[in-house]
Amino acid sequence: MRQAGKLGLNQETIGRCRTLARRVVDVLMPDIRARSTDSCERAILRFWGVEGPVAGSDVPLVNAVVDSLKREGRIQGGVAAPVAALMAATGLEAGEVCARLVAGDLAWPASEACVTHTVLDQARRLTEAGFERIRAAAASRKDLEQGREAPLPWLYVIVATGNIHEDVKQALSAAEAGADCIAVIRSTAQSLLDYVPEGATTEGFGGTYATGENFRIMRAALNDASQKLGRYVRLVNYASGLCMPEISVLAARHGLDMLLNDCLYGIIFRDIHRMRTLVDQFLSRAICASAGIIINTGEDNYLTTADAIEAAHTVLASQFINESFALEAGMPPGLMGLGHAFEVDPAVEDSLLYEIATAQLTREVFPDSPIKFMPPTRYKSGDVFYSHVLDAMFNLTSVLTGQHIHLCGMPTEAIHTPFVHDRFIAIDSARHIRRAARSLGGDISFAPDGFVAGRARDVLQKAEKLLDDIAGVGLLKALSDGVFAETKRPPDGGRGADGVFLRSESYLDPFAGRTARYD
Amino acid sequence: MRQAGKLGLNQETIGRCRTLARRVVDVLMPDIRARSTDSCERAILRFWGVEGPVAGSDVPLVNAVVDSLKREGRIQGGVAAPVAALMAATGLEAGEVCARLVAGDLAWPASEACVTHTVLDQARRLTEAGFERIRAAAASRKDLEQGREAPLPWLYVIVATGNIHEDVKQALSAAEAGADCIAVIRSTAQSLLDYVPEGATTEGFGGTYATGENFRIMRAALNDASQKLGRYVRLVNYASGLCMPEISVLAARHGLDMLLNDCLYGIIFRDIHRMRTLVDQFLSRAICASAGIIINTGEDNYLTTADAIEAAHTVLASQFINESFALEAGMPPGLMGLGHAFEVDPAVEDSLLYEIATAQLTREVFPDSPIKFMPPTRYKSGDVFYSHVLDAMFNLTSVLTGQHIHLCGMPTEAIHTPFVHDRFIAIDSARHIRRAARSLGGDISFAPDGFVAGRARDVLQKAEKLLDDIAGVGLLKALSDGVFAETKRPPDGGRGADGVFLRSESYLDPFAGRTARYD
Amino acid sequence: MTNSSIIGPYGDTLGDGQVQLSFTLPAPHGPKAEEAAKQLLARMGFKDVRVAVSRDIGGGFTFFVAYGRTSQTVNLDEVTVDPVLELEALGMHEVDDLLAGEFERPIVVVGACIGSDAHTVGIDAILNMKGFAGDYGLERYHMFDAHNLGAQVEPEELIRRAVELDASAILVSQVVTQKDAHIHQLARLVELLEAEGLRDRFLLIAGGPYISNALAKELGYDAGFGRGAKPSHVATWIARRMIEEERTAD
Amino acid sequence: MTNSSIIGPYGDTLGDGQVQLSFTLPAPHGPKAEEAAKQLLARMGFKDVRVAVSRDIGGGFTFFVAYGRTSQTVNLDEVTVDPVLELEALGMHEVDDLLAGEFERPIVVVGACIGSDAHTVGIDAILNMKGFAGDYGLERYHMFDAHNLGAQVEPEELIRRAVELDASAILVSQVVTQKDAHIHQLARLVELLEAEGLRDRFLLIAGGPYISNALAKELGYDAGFGRGAKPSHVATWIARRMIEEERTAD
């Protein structure tokens, strides 16, 4: 995916941006490491194999257990130690311990009982087994992909019927039509749920609930399709909102390939408490890193509200920050699907040149990352013919600039979540252009003092300036000033605030020593 | 329209191609000049102002007059001298003389009466008046265009309802939507009619008859539109088939701006007798040249039957020949809308690069000509969404390579002659891309040893070779070998053969001395 | 067609009734699916049906692009346009003047995207200073005191704030329509208001790309604004309605 | 839908009946035209009509893109496919063998684009050596003697040549369909053949992108081949029919 630089970018400026982004992140890391969240605790239990609902209810067992510990006032010590202690004491499986805890058949052990070597050993063994499960799922994905590699850019489409069974039908049609990645869009507002629903679901709005069972159903269907088509089809979902780490665990277990996962999206777009998101994203990414799951960051969303010409540098600055947070969580660049988008107003003269410039810039600044390129959405029109051509220009830009993950735009973007043939039409066009323009990028160069190169340099410079400002005031202040997506998030408040807590001294972190900054 | 060369073409090769094409044409010119045709004779009468049908019939007066002279066995002397003689003798207008000749109220004068100074004077005056009328029409077009110049590339659409009144509605919609040129497509098989129908017509198939009255109706509508929109809208028709010179006269008189007109099309695609077409095209172009009418040549058609990759050089070779014939008829390069097309099979890898290469090549080889670029037709599908994207790639290629006359492809090309909204959709997309990619061509360059530049050089070399072959065997032999469009036309036969004749020594050519090769 | 006000679709000849359609059938690609598509089009009432293409889109589905003629027409003279759409929008100053002539204090309006909907751009366009397409939002009017609560606000919360601020009008935005999400959420707000006996206290206005005045009224709202609505249009409607109510109250 | 063989259009949920439409109304752009479009769609029988866009396309016309649900369905089990389409094509050698088993001399076939039509690519695809999509044309078959007269051949001329060559089959291509050009020209050939008492002497076959077997038969032809027809398919049909006729003649 590495291309020789065509924009004559100043490598020192790029280096300074990285340094600044690291400074932004470094300042926050102590605060992040000092904390855990409800979802992190639940993720630990899930990682250890706890699953399913409380008997006779819809409530996930992990929620009931963590809530119970909170009621005890002992959440600061974390859930790992007491559960491990009970397991050691009873010889029961983690799930069984949790079930009994919730049923009241077991009581939380005394604090002292939680800091023994036995407990530590038990926790270590559980964590090891968790990693084993994840690695096994990752290995079997790799096996399936072997000899079935999809061409670049990967064509990525969404399914969003709200019903997992309809989603499967649509996914199979898409895979046959040439889709390389299938993303099951989540129901509106799932990101605000402080739990992961259970079971196969058929009742979402504008998307289908992310549940372990839905993951399993879709992955099984795509495994069959991959085999049948001789082309590995990736499965994508969202580790975003209030349950980032839990969804990462479920995804890792069920062999998902990619997750939408951003260090700031929840804060900016879902008004989620800042520390909640920062702590959650860290664990979720550590899990993705060990499962080889590619994350997709959400900078593209900035341009659905901010102007793509004015705000292009905010996308780039944010990508550096996302990159730095991801490195911190142990993620290699090869797993960072940094997001950007094709959202310049087509009424602007030379809009395509603006798009090519930022697409090429992103490609060159992050040469080792599987860049995710999002199609136009805000300037789509109900005129499906017009919208389809806008997507064609996007498709061309993507191929021309060597993007990696190519989200296919839908002609009906301004109308409805995709019908089965909308997706087909979109894939058909993307394939057509991928074939027709295959070598175009390699064949052309941009005038050193021309529009494209000049625009790219300009955006890079502005991003450096912005990162410098952010490093100056700190990320949290910058967010409350509304630097991204024209959205201001005040220092306090936001959803899920009551789910963040400081770790006590006795907090047992089962992942301690298992994550290290990737360098 | 001139661009600095981006392909590193060998200017000497281009020069040799021109020399070869001139050789091809030079050999034929004596034969062409030695002949006239029924349509040339009718064109002379039309040029002198004879119009309308024979009273009480549908037969154009000019046909009746020329047929009458043929029946006399005196066509070799041409129609000019005897008609001028009768005018001089009777003091009647040309039209009146013709009407009476046909009615039998006047008889053809004796041959001797046709070679007097009075006759020559009369003919000279009539011809002068004819040029005056044409120049007046051209001047009023120029006036209207003044300050209302359309941007490049000119967006050109067809109307083809078969009914001139519906055509007007569709043309007005198109002009408002942004069309810069409106071509009224002719009814199937009009090109095989050895006369130009009369009056306003409503009964064409797949097109509307080209008649003087239809020209007038549409030009009047477009004049209003040009005024209203502040953008001059050009009117296009066809001087092709068996009546090339006559239609040129009618078009010149009614203020048309462009005519499809090719030195070989009739031979290749309509099986018209070779000498008939060669003689007709010469006079028709001489008229276009004095009226400032841009011609559109038909090489694009080659690629509807021959393969666009294999046969690209035949298009280029033919353009050189069309250019040379046009120069011979006194036409400046600025009036030569040399045609080519976007017809590479989209199933071919890198099809877009092939297209860009030939489009850029054409642009650079004929830098002063208003190149006419035709959209994909043969690989269009009934899937209008697919077809619309193919046109988008064409639109992009056109803007990128600086084409001049841009025929908008229709999403419904593979289905029906355009509906009113098909045209809108097409124009909308072409405008969108023209705006979005405005400066792209100026911003990029092609790798000197890359795909595009290499392909362009290759096509140029093959064209030189082909021209060399044609110059060797002669154009007529080459045509019977099927060098163009994979169509073989045997030396004799073809439609309209009985309408060509050798000029006698007493032949009076009213245009003698009025045309000279343009250099 | 004898009367030119009686119109139908137009392809290239008046009265030809030409319509383009596309759809998918859950049937494997092949002559049978194509025949089924033709029969279906005939049953929909189309004449001279032409299936321009049928494509295998995978998963056992076939996609069709087709053309046909409809003989249906409408009489333009009998078509009546929704009164909200016909209302002529005043300029910002005119609205302010109109309201200032009648009321002493600015009209309080509260807006939000309710329920799960997080598409704030539409409500922002109506309420925020910046407005939409060069037309200023209600915040900029002297005679409006606009409160925009943003995304994913629960109906209960919206009502609480409206009461607290003593608002005259509640504006809600609904953009997601899949599985009728907008209908459910809009209906729920009305139910809650009615349950609390507060329905008559507010002008209740809905908006979103697929909201029409007719739909909004059906759901118990006072008005609905759709695709492309402008702040000045909404402001004019509120002003006229407030003044009317004020006067009938007198 | 209870029976899975009863199918209707599918958007994203079985049975949703979703159809996309586009068309133009001869009415100036505005709320009235949009309302007219909605009413028209309702009259066409669509439910939940959504006009996604209305655009001013100039000249007093408005273009619409719309979605609606149809409740029409077809029962796939009851759909019968045209026998010509169902005929399984043999390979070139098989056809040759079949014919060689029955006839001594190659079957003479004459083809042309008749009337004003100059689209030869289709008839060339069927008759010329090269064929179509990798399927050889009739010229290449040992047991066919194919004569392709090319474009714009007058029906009189085609009949004259068919008689002269003592052809067994006449193949005509018609591509231009505007204002029913194809119907007029195809009908004219049949009339002429009948007038001259020659109709029964030839197998008469029509082809073109909008020709179906049903249409061809209606016009008095023995068979019709449409979009995407392959030479081997046509060859198989002719061979089977020739043999059948030969045998019944015996």
Ligand code: B12
């Ligand atoms: C921007 C955008 C987003 C942004 C929103 C950012 C933000 N802060 O608003 C982001 C990226 C976050 C987003 C997310 C999602 N989106 Co979204 N999004 C869009 C997009 C591209 C543009 C919408 C927009 O801003 N339009 C511009 C405004 C000005 O227009 P408007 O809303 O119609 O408002 C006008 C009028 O309707 C009216 N109006 C609107 N509200 C009100 C209220 C009142 C009181 C009045 C008087 C008038 C009024 O006035 C406005 C000015 O004229 C559309 C696609 C498109 N091009 O339309 C999809 C779209 C709306 N999104 C969609 C979906 C499904 C989602 C998701 C649910 C997907 C998912 N599962 O993840 C998520 C979740 C969001 C959620 N929980 O609601 C669908 C909805 C499908 C449907 N018909 O049901 C769309 C159509 C895309 C698609 N084809 O799938 N989205």
Ligand code: B12
């Ligand atoms: C190539 C082409 C031309 C070439 C033709 C060159 C040539 N030597 O044939 C040129 C440039 C000359 C041309 C000119 C015109 N064309 Co043209 N042309 C096309 C085009 C692009 C492709 C047609 C084609 O070759 N298809 C490929 C062949 C293989 O497919 P086919 O014909 O369907 O044949 C298959 C089957 O139908 C069947 N078949 C066909 N014939 C027969 C016969 C028998 C016996 C059998 C068994 C089977 C059979 O088998 C074939 C193989 O599967 C189409 C648009 C498109 N993409 O479809 C327009 C199109 C056909 N042309 C059209 C028109 C209107 C014209 C003109 C009249 C325009 C004008 N007024 O100037 C002119 C005049 C031509 C005339 N007098 O007929 C229209 C017809 C509209 C309509 N439905 O009425 C089309 C659809 C374009 C459009 N949208 O306007 N054209």
Ligand SMILES: Cc1ncc(COP(=O)(O)O)c(C=O)c1O
């Ligand atoms: C990182 C990220 N998370 C989540 C979402 C989806 O939104 P929601 O919060 O409704 O799941 C997006 C939107 O595309 C995104 O980019």
Ligand SMILES: Cc1ncc(COP(=O)(O)O)c(C=O)c1O
């Ligand atoms: C030069 C030229 N003449 C004529 C035509 C049209 O064909 P016809 O001979 O039917 O008028 C074309 C086709 O596009 C053409 O390029």
